[in-house]
Amino acid sequence: MSPDPNTKYDDQQSKRRKLEQQSYPDVSRNISIYSISSKHPLNVRPAGNSYLTSEDVALKEAKRNSLGHLNMFPEELLMELLTYIDDKETLRNLSHTSRILYAYLYDEEIWKKLFVKSIEDSTQNSPQKWNGSWRCTVLGIDKKHSANIILPDNLVCSDILYRPFQCSQINYEKLFRKIIQEEETYHLDALSDNLKQLPPGRIQRIPESELSLEQFNTEYHDVPFILTNKDKTRWPRWDFPTLLSRFPNVKFRQEAVQWDLALYSEYLKSNLDENPLYLFDCSSEAMTTLRKEYDSPSIFKEDLFTLFNLNNGQSNCRPDHAWLIVGPERSGSTFHKDPNYTSAWNAALKGRKLWVMLPPGITPPGVGTDEEESEVTSPVGIAEWVISGFFNDSLKIKECLVGITFPGECMYVPSGWWHSVINLDDSVALTQNFVPFSKLTNAMNFLKNRRDQISGFRPYPVKESIDYAVETLLKGKNNEDIEKMREYSEKFNSLNLGEKLINEDCGEISELPPMPVYELFKQLLILNGKEDELATALEELKKLESRNRAKTSGRSEAWEKLTTPALEEQQGFSFGFNLDESSDEE
Structure with missing residues (x-):
């Protein structure tokens, strides 16, 4: 008799329920903003x-x-x-x-x-x-x-x-000492299977071997969590000296500059920057090699944006999605959401990272944004944000999550979540963006209704992908989506943009009409046998759009139905309160 495939899962759940009967104490994570004792080198005073x-x-x-x-x-x-x-x-x-x-x-x-x-x-x-x-x-x-x-x-x-x-x-080791001690306990307990109930505001740790794709898509896709793994060979053991020995003369992108690794290593040793340069590279020649040396967690391999890779890679308009990240102590990223409403995973290979995370709809303290979240303003850098007291303000929000990833751990960031990252040590990490089936509706809503915020799609690759799809994959077919794609291609040809724009981001080219990425994505889903998933996502998208309209207008969907002319004709009355000259009140 073959073993029941659910037995292992049931055993894991039973073990988890038993261990979760224990709980950690809820300790305050507020930090004390201290005065820096070091004098300014020129004796400038506050x-x-x-x-x-x-x-x-x-x-x-x-x-x-x-x-x-x-x-x-x-x-x-x-x-x-x-x-x-x-x-x-x-x-x-x-x-x-x-x-x-x-x-x-x-x-x-x-x-x-x-x-x-x-x-x-x-x-x-x-x-x-x-x-x-x-x-x-x-x-x-x-x-x-x-x-x-x-x-x-x-x-x-x-x-x-x-x-x-x-x-x-700023000394983050001293500033976050309570959080570091607490998170280190959670980290070590997770590795020893000593699972306990976490207090509010903490980020759950889950062994990579115990989370299935089905569980992820049904139970865990909406909240951040940290994947743990006892296997020390699970991720590449890259530290900065290792990378430097392999790629000393390769140029990597470090924000506003592009330096070879030998020069960046000197910067890492000694800089006076308020916000140290962060290496965030996806396109160096070294990345071609490095991408072959690691494997994404199995639950994150389901990625619908791979459909933008057409014609065996000959036509590929998918935005950059895989990065090597290297930064010195004190570096990091200010609050942001990942592009195109994608989700992300981030594996710490070297050094500890502190994460501050807030769900969609809750703007982080100290961060300003417009209603569409197309413009985001915040203090100059992370240290300024912390010193100004906004970190403590974030802890007052019950939905705020704070955690630390240690080397060998992998953070999951759901689409739409605000997150800021502080490197507590010199760090090396890997990150990728992806779109699982559980987030298809969110991605489609963004591509359809936030076209001016779409990023990473470059004009020539998109044009080539549209032409290949329309002329080869969709040849002989016609619908509204395909017609929009043809119109875009014709408009693109008439503009004569020139080769100089081949690497420009679509959001930076004012001459171009909005790219029909949403329409292309829909057709690619159909071509790849995802009609049922697309139909479900489109139905959910209608409900989402209706809720968003209600928030904007202040009127519910039911009210809109009651006050439409069509319904007035059918039912013979209206709640529109439009009084004309023949009113009984005359």
Whole structure:
């Protein structure tokens, strides 16, 4: 008699129920915002110190004389004006005219912007070496031999200058020590199968071997969780020295720059950035090799966006979806949602990552967005967000989840969830975006109703995919979707956009009409035998659109039906309250 395939699952559930009778204590995770003891290298003080010197005539006179006519400008405007100087020698000379201007031109962001602009304006992709700071690198001076001017106490009291330095000195290990200790306990208990009931606000850990695709799609697709695995060979054992030894001269994308790994390694060792550069690469030549060295968790392999890979890869308009992530301690990502309403998994290979997560419909504290969430504004960086008290504000929201992934663990991020990530150590990670069947409705709603927010689809690959689909796969067929795809292709041909736009994101090209990605996706689902799944998703999409309309208009679907002309004719009355001249109230 063959064993019952459900026996293993039932045993696991029984074990889980037994262990979950135990529970962890609910301990406060609030952090204490402490004052940074390190002094600014130039002795710049916080703005509050200016109240201590409000009657000091000598200091006021010294500042006025040091700035000359520039003293008439508010500090914010002065800093803005300095960013318009695009010549390093002019900036250097200006910084030598007075102690106060030296302090304002010591700001790293000014030199970083100048560096990035110089890269954009030339064919040179990177400097020969990193000198410890953007200022020293641009000026070609050794930071060890760079003489700094020490300002008299309270001569310059400026949050604009002091705050970035304060953020660059933040010690997350100390700040999050309670959370780190607690999460380490959960991590070790999960590896030893010592499962317990978690307090609110924590992220559940699940052994990778115990979660089936069916369970994921029915029970777990809507909430973040952490996959654990006892097998230390489950993920590649890449650390930064290993990657550096293999790819020292390969250029990787680090936000605004593209450096080879040897140069980035020098940056990792020594930088003064408030927000350290984060390597987030999907297209370097190294990634071709690295993608062959790991395997996605089985529950995340179901990915409907693979349908955009047509004609055996000859026509592939799928947005980038797999990245290598490398960053120093203190780096990370501010609050965001993953593109095109995709879900994601993120495997920590080296270093610990702290996650702050909020579900759709709840905007994180300190983050501003419009109704459509097309524009997102937040503090300059993660450290600023934490120091300003917004982390503690997030913990007051009962739906907020905070957790830490340790090396070998994999975080699942459901589509539409806000998340911010802080690297507690120098880190290496892998991440991929995907669309499972359980999130098909969400993805279709985004592609249909948020067309101006679609990203990652590039014009030429989309055009090639549409042409191949219409002329080969859908040849002889016609419907509204196919007609829209043909119209787009004809419009594209008439614009003569030029080869320069081949790598542009579709959202950045104003000349193009909205791309019919939604229509193409529907037809690809049908062509690949997913008619039933598509029909279910479209039915759910109608309900979702109806609920969204009700939220926007303040009127329910039932009310809309009662007040439509068609219903008025059928039933002989209306709740529209449209009184005309023949009313009985005349």
